[in-house]
Amino acid sequence: MTHEGQPTRTAIVFGGSGGIGRAVAERLAVDGFNVVVHYAGRAAAAEEVVDAIEQAGGVAVTASGDVADEIEMAGVFEQAADRFGGVDVVVNTAGIMLLAPVADMNLDDFDRMHRTNVRGTFVVSQLAARALRAGGALVNFSTSITRLQQPNYAAYAATKGAVDALTLILARELRGRDVTVNVVAPGPTATPLFLDGKPQDLIDRLSAAAPLERLGRPDDVAEVVAFLAGPARWVNGQTLYANGGIA
Template sequence: MTTGQATERVAIVTGGSGGIGGAAAQRLAADGMKVVVHYAGGAAKADQVVESITAAGGVAIALPGDVADPAEMGQLFDTVQERFGGVDVVVNTAGIMLLAPVAEMDLDAFDRMHRVNVRGTFVVSQLAARRLRPGGALINFSTSITRLQPPTYAAYAATKGAVEAMTLILAREMRGRDVTVNVVAPGPTATALFLDGKTEEQIDRLAAAPPLERLGTPEDIAESVAFLAGPGRWVNGQVIYANGGIG
């Protein structure tokens, strides 16, 4: 959307220093939204996203915070409120992926992943539920792995199954607020998170799996985000599988 309304809208993108988060931030900025690029440890990358947006004529700032810490994220929402007057869109891409077979998964790693992916999503969703303005949208992130079920992904998929459950219930709890709540579930996407630790052969095999015969790009996923954040007002309480038809 490039209407006057869109130029007044404000979006927070958690994990905005990452591949999908950065692409989503830039795509929403291209639609005229003022964008807050959240980061945890990637300050330099978040600044790069902000610079890219401002160079293209958009408005963006980078803000830090631990998504699982309600005080830190509450402060982030307060800062956005003070700076821009409110929040209309929250895109929650922040997450980590730690892989191992169930029999070998380190439970400290399991707990760390649940803290970020489940508790973090819950904290941000709670704040969004309290603060999103009418006409707003919350977009959480799952994964197509919940359908594909490959070995070593059980703990990660469990966190995303939890994200889907809480998000779809929240959509029903937001009755009367004129706020949509959805999940985007990407398939194999060419990001650092996905490519790390994979051989060229593994990457080629995954790229050949979808009928479209390629990996997704962060920009592909950002288009789904832009649709749900803008014109897709009648899509609510859904999981959108952005995966090129892989499953």
């Protein structure tokens, strides 16, 4: 699939097996990208994303691995290059969120988050910096919690603050490469993972917090990524808060 007069481009969506990642993968496919749908442990869900893309006329494959493992992630990039000839866009939605007050946070849980959210983002960003072709884009994922400063989110927000810092510095390091590097920071978004276990009154309060008076949808966030992956060549080294005005 191509846009008229333009070659097909290739995107890797890390964490593409569900929620926001799935919406991003499907949205980029609509824009004509070949899509590599990465997953860590949800093979069936990743295959569902590929099936949905193919049924809509797009091209997609799955790839698996631990985002914090540089060897496995190098394999994902190699797979994309072997299958499609190169990589133009990298989107990293992969992350985990474990909540507790600072005083009570289990340090093993903190280390797990740090490994996936910080090391994983660093590994993917390092490989993207080496592999992305001219005209390409890297989009990492942070969170609006870094602005909202809600109790119980300190450890998670700390990992995402690190994502902001490393991503925006990388944008400056890639001077002269014609590669944009940005961060998307969603607010409360109605994914199955977000909604699971939350009482309705809490969901209602979160929905009312934004001036638009609703939760975000995965498609809302995917539109921001599509903008950064395609036409937004003059947006670089920025954190975009996709949260409906909540912060």
